[in-house]
Amino acid sequence: VADPDAIFKQGFLAQVYEQRPSKNVVTRFPPEPNGYLHLGHSKAIAINFGFARHHGGTTILRFDDTNPDVEKEEYFVAIQETIRWLGFTPSEITYASDNFQRLYDLAEELIKQGNAYVCHCDEAETKRQRGGDKGSSPRYRCADASQDVEANLHKFRDMRDGKYAPTTAWLRMKQDVENPNPQMWDIAAYRIPQDQRPHFRTGTKWRIYPTYDFAHCLCDSFEGITHSLCTTEFLMSRDSYEWLTQRLVEFQPMQREYGRLNLTGTILSKREIQPLIEKKMVQGWDDPRLFTLKAIQRRGVPPGALLSFVSELGVTTAKTFVDNKRFQQTVRQYLERTVPRLMLVLDPVSLIIEDAEEEELDILFSPKDSKMGSHKVRLTKRVYIDRSDFREIDSKDYFRLAPGKTVGLLHMPYPVKAVSFEKDEATGAVVEIKCTSVKEGKKPKTYIQWVPEGSPTAEARIHTALFKSDQPKSAPGGFMNDINLNSETIWPNAMVESGFYEVRRRAPWPKAEGEKTGEVGPESVRFQAMRVAYFFLAQALDSDCTDDHIVLNQIVPLKEDLGK
Ligand code: ATP
Ligand code: MG
Ligand code: MG
Numbered sequence: 001v002a003d004p005d006a007i008f009k010q011g012f013l014a015q016v017y018e019q020r021p022s023k024n025v026v027t028r029f030p031p032e033p034n035g036y037l038h039l040g041h042s043k044a045i046a047i048n049f050g051f052a053r054h055h056g057g058t059t060i061l062r063f064d065d066t067n068p069d070v071e072k073e074e075y076f077v078a079i080q081e082t083i084r085w086l087g088f089t090p091s092e093i094t095y096a097s098d099n100f101q102r103l104y105d106l107a108e109e110l111i112k113q114g115n116a117y118v119c120h121c122d123e124a125e126t127k128r129q130r131g132g133d134k135g136s137s138p139r140y141r142c143a144d145a146s147q148d149v150e151a152n153l154h155k156f157r158d159m160r161d162g163k164y165a166p167t168t169a170w171l172r173m174k175q176d177v178e179n180p181n182p183q184m185w186d187i188a189a190y191r192i193p194q195d196q197r198p199h200f201r202t203g204t205k206w207r208i209y210p211t212y213d214f215a216h217c218l219c220d221s222f223e224g225i226t227h228s229l230c231t232t233e234f235l236m237s238r239d240s241y242e243w244l245t246q247r248l249v250e251f252q253p254m255q256r257e258y259g260r261l262n263l264t265g266t267i268l269s270k271r272e273i274q275p276l277i278e279k280k281m282v283q284g285w286d287d288p289r290l291f292t293l294k295a296i297q298r299r300g301v302p303p304g305a306l307l308s309f310v311s312e313l314g315v316t317t318a319k320t321f322v323d324n325k326r327f328q329q330t331v332r333q334y335l336e337r338t339v340p341r342l343m344l345v346l347d348p349v350s351l352i353i354e355d356a357e358e359e360e361l362d363i364l365f366s367p368k369d370s371k372m373g374s375h376k377v378r379l380t381k382r383v384y385i386d387r388s389d390f391r392e393i394d395s396k397d398y399f400r401l402a403p404g405k406t407v408g409l410l411h412m413p414y415p416v417k418a419v420s421f422e423k424d425e426a427t428g429a430v431v432e433i434k435c436t437s438v439k440e441g442k443k444p445k446t447y448i449q450w451v452p453e454g455s456p457t458a459e460a461r462i463h464t465a466l467f468k469s470d471q472p473k474s475a476p477g478g479f480m481n482d483i484n485l486n487s488e489t490i491w492p493n494a495m496v497e498s499g500f501y502e503v504r505r506r507a508p509w510p511k512a513e514g515e516k517t518g519e520v521g522p523e524s525v526r527f528q529a530m531r532v533a534y535f536f537l538a539q540a541l542d543s544d545c546t547d548d549h550i551v552l553n554q555i556v557p558l559k560e561d562l563g564k
Pocket of ligand 1: 270
């Protein structure tokens with residue numbers, strides 16, 4: 001396992017710390033409550049919380065709730081749960097909206113300094129001011145920029161009091177239109193939202209709202225954020241960030257930018273996930289085929305594996321495009337050493353071992369780690385194997401069970417040889433295979449899994465990639481035309497050996513995780529179903545999974561070629 005703190009000890013984040021060494025590091029994670037967090041956000045969470053923790057500091061969870069047109073209360077809870085699940089605890093939970101009055105007062109102050117003006121230009125005119133379509137014409141300011149302070153104050157108060165229709169007036173910072181950086185071309189500080197919906201915290205108190213560029217840096221300062229870490233789309237914004245804090249506040253935070261994390265073969269953006277839900281291509285935001293953090297959790301990925309993934313990729317200023325196969329590979333490696341193994345058959349068919357003596361076998365949970373202990377499996381005369389491990393007609397290149405052929409049964413003292421089989425006349429399906437033990441001869445080439453008679457049944461859900469191509473957005477006709485309609489397979493009558501109950505009783509798996517993350521026992525029942533896949537008991541997350549109806553979600557396949 002990669003050292004999750006390695007990214008803070010060298011490279012980009014170590015340099016960020018050197019630029020501002022501090023005994024009292026304060027960072028923030030600032031989600032906008034307009035949707036569920038996704039895989040990319042786990043990088044932001046790991047960086048912000050991890051950086052502070054590494055330097056003995058604290059991290060504030062700040063909801064960046066400055067746009068009532070798109071924000072909803074339901075997201076607050078989900079975002080907090082996800083952060084806790086990843087094992088982080090905010091020192092404080094704050095809301096940008098708590099500062100609306102203070103921000104407003106500072107906007108007036110900026111006007112009084114002569115550093116802001118109310119502008120009435122529309123989008124087209126503003127574009128011309130900024131050099132036109134190609135950006136190559138000379139830049140200029142409108143007449144509004146030379147209004148006196150009194151006029152600006154008056155107009156700004158009128159904006160606040162609802163005397164202007166949406167988009168007819170906005171407050172602009174008076175920066176430097178000669179500067180090559182577009183973030184300095186008199187950008188917006190306050191706007192009148194189109195929909196005028198009530199804000200879920202401040203109701204109808206405000207008709208005007210600060211922009212990200214105005215609010216974010218000032219809130220950072222109010223909260224004493226020492227290192228304001230964000231993604232590289234904000235690189236140009238650093239100039240306006242510093243321009244504004246230098247004019248309005250004492251405490252100067254430092255903004256630094258790292259590369260976003262992106263995944264191939266899927267989509268992460270809320271705007272694009274929404275139609276998938278509406279068209280019922282997925283069940284909801286936490287559908288295991290999506291890469292929201294709720295979906296990843298429901299699929300059974302341990303939070304530690306997610307953090308290892310982020311840490312292995314490292315942090316630089318480059319945008320990282322990662323193949324989702326690599327994500328699965330990291331998860332698989334993480335699980336391989338840390339979860340117990342059991343036998344499970346997805347599609348059981350009866351196998352009678354005619355000369356078997358009933359006995360009890362003691363089986364290790366992991367051949368690689370005896371500390372995981374062992375469990376008992378009763379060898380019965382009738383066992384169940386997977387239908388796909390039997391063929392009615394043998395062939396030379398086939399090494400599993402067929403009439404006259406010998407195969408090993410995992411953990412069993414001897415191999416078996418099929419002697420006959422019966423079919424259901426109506427369906428043609430094999431219903432029972434008879435075999436005898438083979439106590440002498442060569443070791444079999446293949447060992448297959450089995451479960452004893454009377455083993456618990458389970459519903460196993462296997463999810464594979466939701467999209468057919470690696471770049472669903474560039475697929476002909478867009479990502480909606482790239483959907484793999486067979487991305488969910490349900491095995492309603494799977495059987496798992498009764499050692500499953502012992503695994504469930506002894507959760508969390510992985511063991512060390514439980515202490516470090518926000519998972520509780522029932523949220524962390526994971527095992528390797530030998531020769532099948534890694535599975536997760538969905539009890540805490542899938543509402544139709546109960547004590548009597550076990551639902552298992554595939555976390556990742558055992559090998560890449562079995563699906564993405
Ligand atoms: P999206 O539109 O994809 O949901 P966002 O940037 O609008 O992303 P926010 O809720 O505003 O999402 O982001 C909260 C924090 O998470 C920000 O600091 C943002 O830079 C960071 N973040 C968002 N997406 C990623 C990503 N893919 N990789 C790394 N950090 C990210
Ligand atoms: Mg967003
Ligand atoms: Mg955003």
